[in-house]
Amino acid sequence: MNEISGARPLPSATPSVRAAASAADMAVKLLQPLEGLLAAGETAKAEVVALKESAQSFQLLLRLTLDNGRQTTLEASSPRPLAQGTALAVTALSDTRLLLALQGGGDKPLTQLDLEQLPVGTLLQGKVVASQQIAQAKAEQAVYRVVVNLLNTSLAGSKLSLETPLALPVGSLLTAQVQGSQALNFLPLSGRLDQLELGQQLAAQQNRQGSLEGLFKGLQGMSGKAGLPEGLQAGIDKLLAAFPEARQLTDPKGLAQSMENSGLFLETKLLHGQTGNLPQDLKANLLRLVAQMLPNLPASSPLAVSNASGALAQALPAFVRNALGALGQPNARQQALSFPLPSKLLQSMEGEADLETLLRLAAAAISRLQTHQLSSLAQTQTMPDGTLVTTWQLELPMRNQQELVPLQVKLQREDSPKAEKKEQKETLWKVELAFDLAPLGPLQVQAQLLRGSLSSQLWAERVGTAQLIGEELETLRERLVAAGLTVGELACRQGVPPQGPRTQLEQRWVDETA
Template structure:
């Protein structure tokens, strides 16, 4: 669906339909009859907790406050929608019915929002909501169809409020939608992205980040493993290959080595599998960790004896179960961090009494996989449409480096912003030429320099960059070398417009997420 949605100032048509629908009595039918719920001659306060449309009827969940303060929830059906949060005074004419006054019914029909305060919600604000009801409004012959919907808002200061919307097409009941504020009574629908369901991504991201642990936790534990005859040779070989394959900072200064490290970071494993590139999975970090889990799990006491001859096909089928089991142990480890953002904070997973045990290695490996998946989900969460209709694509990943005897994680984020496509109906002289914009961020903690954060932007061959060092000595050292860096960038064919170094951390270095959501067509 495309186009605008309007907020009707006064639902006159709804009021008229209510009057005609209530001629036979303003009755709510109880789905489960209850004798003597409200005594004759008395009334009870009712609050609408939920609203669901079934064909032309509406199912309500009501919280009743009875005499003496006792509360109970009842389900009822109605011929007209009552917005969430509506307060009513109800009586009980019979065991299967509740009754409200005609005036209350009419008041509830205008209890929804009929105007947006643009001081509170400025033009351009993204609103997200869930469709509760949709009804076709009566129209004169030859007039286009208009559909009226009740939508409960899920974000902004109006979260929980009910909005009445008129649209040229019906909104699917139960679906999630997004729209930008165009004015006090006009919203512009934000269409569904063909490859993302951002709300589901955000939910999954929060789950993954509650389980994730820093990569260096696992790698340091693997480095400290003592020689043991009890560890299967296949597992020991996998561990040795994993540790030997970690690049050094000097190796990453080589463009080919850097490109290979980025491709093998685990961020592109699923894309390779979909493309049938199974021969390129051997050095991939995520594939290596999944293989490591498959080799560790049979050796833990709670599982069957380790079987080094397990067929590859059996491992492939069982591997997702292994991962789910391992991740299940991590859901309660530590406080849940806020999802998204760059860089991901360091997070340790506490081991048991025997830190070199297979159980502990299993837990650390599962946490490391969640770490990589948090980066992948953050990439999706920060990708989508920009405010002017362009496309923003994000790749966020992490490369563990070996610096002497230390494991240093290098976090990297690339963003490419493509301008909106030019419309055929636009006149050539009115078209504004826009170029592709690239952004790069790096974050790492390299001894003895300490934590460093780099941000760079490339547009039309012009590069600007900012560096932050938390230690004063490091900031002074980098500042003294900016001239050499500027010259090397110039020799590489770039025009450097701005290059500075600061002590501290970059402002607003947390989540750089798009204010963008999509309709969930599967809700």
């Protein structure tokens, strides 16, 4: 835990800045209009990012921070130089002129946070601008006082004074989570994905993903096809044989095994050297299938290999930090965070499926599994009240007679913070299921389990199915009670659950031992 404190002032990390700047206010001419960023008379904070000398003036690059935390850069022509890093207060005189005023001595670093402005759980990003070791006794741990320039939230541009046992070098970037008005928790880069990069990857995978139904039909169509390479035929048969029967998912052990082999944990297994059960992993088998198909594409179509390789490369994750590409695609990202993922069938070629079509379907299926993985990461977070939400989202193929049906599953565990030392943490389990099972049609199940008490809602798109389920709810209640649960509301509605960015999931019971 790192404390926010301002007990002792620190020397400036850039002492030359103040000496180079004049104390007088001055007006500068913008090289491009404000276009509504600031109205005449409005003020904002700014920092000199770069300085370039021209024939009879100086060209400044200013980083402007608005009251809502938004940042942008402006170019201006100045009669006098201002050193890089100079902090300014700017006032709009017109759409093309600004009045610059030096912030005398710079803003005093904050020594505590307003939790109404930055609730517990908020992620702060900043840059270390000063660091100094505090004197301590021989047996004590070294403590450093650090000044951080905040880069996000409504406090962007402000400075924060911290005391921490970490020797953070000047210029280093950090991310911290608000734990209290005077407490932060640093998040190491090795233990997290940059949130902007995660959102960008989530949007990209969502745009490339395709429903598993299309792949299942393509695999069944290709299986046993004359002229298919022996190794590829074996790969298809192995993939299809790994899909469990629907009844196996009603058994805790069978469900646990299917979830483990869903592809959600593939990278974790590889990281820890757990390769023993990879032959049953859905994502690993899809990657093997793609690798087997690439050499067998028709030689008469040299572009096919190039295009297919490109499609595979796009399907695979590329977690490369690139803050400049953080604009992303918000609509695609929001769709990827919704549950269930929408059905998205790729346009198939006319006639029988060929290897190129199957390759496209397999790459889209890999992207779909990765969309589930990224969505799980994006929805695992600490809420403002301190509740830790852990999310697992995945898709399980299952056999229903001759059909192959994908079952979408979303698990959430909510661990509430302790109010007092004597109180135990409460754990709320939530589950959501979505599947299309003949002859019932599309179904969604939502449930939640808290202290052994279960409540659940079922949604059926077909009127007849909703009526049928409604007639069987009492039987379901009796079976749940026999399993040792206290059962609250059980209901079935016709239609689909309401969707929204803050929709609460009231989901089906999950056996924690599964």
